[in-house]
Each structure stands twice: as structure tokens, then as C-alpha cells.
Amino acid sequence: MILDWQSTLDLIxxxxSETGSNQLSLNKEAISDDFFKLSTRIAGGIxxxxxxxQ
Structure with a gap:
């Protein structure tokens, strides 16, 4: 699950490294609800x- 900047970096x-791909598609359920609250600044950092x- 995408919770913060570090979990995002780990996922990327x-x-x-495992697939050689630079594309990613996620379900909304895989992203923390805080991502959608702009005041948390998580969306911008991620x-x-x-x-x-890339």
C-alpha cells in the first residue's frame, strides 16, 4: 500500500528492478486516503x- 514517500520509493x-518497467498502474484501494487530502502534502511528495x- 502507498502510505508515504518511502513506501512509494520502495514500490518504484x-x-x-524486477520488471524493467517504468510504468505503474494502481487501484485506488492501494493508496492511502491521506493521499487525497491535499493538506497532508503526501500527494505532492509521492x-x-x-x-x-521516472
Whole structure:
């Protein structure tokens, strides 16, 4: 589950190293509800990780 920046980075690196893919599709259920609350700033941090690590 995507809970914070670190779990996102772990997921990105695992998928990249195991599959060689740089694309990811997630169900809404795999993302913490806090992601959708902009005041937590989690969405911005997570999206920045996706941008930085392609």
C-alpha cells in the first residue's frame, strides 16, 4: 500500500528492478486516503518521486 514517500520509493524501485518497467498502474484501494487530502502534502511528495525516478 502507498502510505508515504518511502513506501512509494520502495514500490518504484522494486517494480523497476524486477520488471524493467517504468510504468505503474494502481487501484485506488492501494493508496492511502491521506493521499487525497491535499493538506497532508503526501500527494505532492509521492508524485515528485514518480517524476524524479521516472
Amino acid at each position: 524501485m522494486t517494480i523497476s 508524485l515528485q518521486k514518480f517524476i524524479n525516478y
